[in-house]
Amino acid sequence: MDDATNDDERRIGDRTPFHDRVMVVRAEQAWFAELMDLSEGGCGIAVPPDSALEEEQVVRLFFYEAEDKPAVIVPARVARVTAARIGFEYHEPQAVPPKRRA
Numbered sequence: 001m002d003d004a005t006n007d008d009e010r011r012i013g014d015r016t017p018f019h020d021r022v023m024v025v026r027a028e029q030a031w032f033a034e035l036m037d038l039s040e041g042g043c044g045i046a047v048p049p050d051s052a053l054e055e056e057q058v059v060r061l062f063f064y065e066a067e068d069k070p071a072v073i074v075p076a077r078v079a080r081v082t083a084a085r086i087g088f089e090y091h092e093p094q095a096v097p098p099k100r101r102a
Contacts, residue, residue: 015039023062042089063098072098
């Protein structure tokens with residue numbers, strides 16, 4: 001089996017195209033990135049300029065519902081890095097798009 005097949009089998013839910021902005025935070029570094037797609041189990045972004053993200057790193061993803069509301073923070077790990085995209089796997093399933101929990 002190739003890596004793409006393994007990734008597809010591990011995913012929770014189908015990926016839905018979704019274009020928005022997300023902030024990726026790892027330790028003391030942060031990047032704004034273009035969100036490409038979402039699922040209950042993870043998301044994909046376009047590689048941000050000067051990204052130093054590598055597979056298996058733990059990050060926090062900051063999703064913004066609206067400018068006047070706090071960000072929705074989702075812990076995740078870097079599941080896949082290519083020249084054009086980075087895929088994340090959430091620690092826990094999320095709504096599509098992620099929402100603040102009551």
